[in-house]
Amino acid sequence: GAVELGPYRHYMQKEIFEQPRAIADTLQGVAGIVPELFDGIGACRPLGVESEKAPQRGQFLPDSQPHSGAMGQEAGKKWTAAAHSQPTTPKSDRLLEQPGRPRQAAWRVFQEIDRVLILGCGTSYYSGCVARYWLEDIAAIPTQVEVASEYRYRASVPDARTLVVVISQSGETADTLAALRHAQSLGMRHTLTICNVATSAMVRECELAYITRAGVEIGVASTKAFTTQLAGLFLLTLALAQSRGRLSKAQEDAHLKAMRHLPAALHAVLALEPQIISWAEAFASKENALFLGRGLHYPIALEGALKLKEISYIHAEAYPAGELKHGPLALVTSAMPVVTVAPNDALLEKLKSNMQEVRARGGELYVLADAGTQIDNGEGMHVIRMPENYGPLSPLLHVVPLQLLAYHTACARGTDVDKPRNLAKSVTVE
């Protein structure tokens, strides 16, 4: 039926607040990181949906799935059994021959690749940028990420042992589809999509698919599709790591535990909304903003800047904090708010000195700091304390206040939040 706004002012706000549910649904049935989670399209269906019936065209995944809150205990047992019966370095042939286990497409594919190429547009491209850090760090797979419209038109060096990963909310974006077909035409037959629409062209044309369960996304500025893509990409990372013998049982358990806790962690971050609103009041009168991050959170800074410019029409750009001194520092004055994504990670001390560089020029810092970072409110320092440090999954949490900042700034400026000027939800023509 029609998607109701309920108590929300805009679809974007509703979709931001749906993220705990969207992530829980996307992870439903995941209790062991087995590569079969990434089924071939022959057997492709939304995770945890047992019906063989493909969804009808135009019928989106259910907006509100019942779930146990612990990723589906029953399905969980099944996956656990499957995961633990596999040897650490499996003989894929033997697994393929097992009766009653027809869906080994992903396992076989994962044995036949030794690099990853991620393609996407807009927000979906940024989720790929986060995944590159995960894939190289956790699965030790060389990974390249490229904007689809660039990749499709340049002469590149194809490598058949590449897994081409196309990321798309709609599964219909013209440039991403064309980039996929371009890669295939160059002989790269191992393809996987992370996609929110099970009936889309992207899903039909890829060898493997992972369907996110964000539900229908109406706001042009993507929010819940992004965080569910990240959840899918993290699972892909773990599945690839496992298939390459790089994931111990203890590591797998720790990652799964963190993933199970994500919906609750997201709720805690959403509760920061009143503090974000006070930031938004200050941003509403600005014409420029700079976003800084490092490592895993550099793409989150990029996504934060994209959200702000898309819906509030404030010029915003993002930089990896270490590049500040190579250009953008020249722009910093007291009129320039500088949003800094500051998780409590190995790069924190480096980031703190970048923040000093901004303060020394009179720049106003707006910092999303984890608990325990010892970054405090003060002159020109506006700090929102994130509830906890979330390790490799931290990007899924840090992006949420940036979504809310863009949303409330746009509301304060009175723009058309759900339908920003000149932009379309799905760009199916060139």
Ligand code: G6P
């Ligand atoms: C448009 C939308 C963005 C989206 C991008 C890619 O620009 O406005 O929100 O990120 O397309 O769309 P896709 O459906 O491929 O993820």
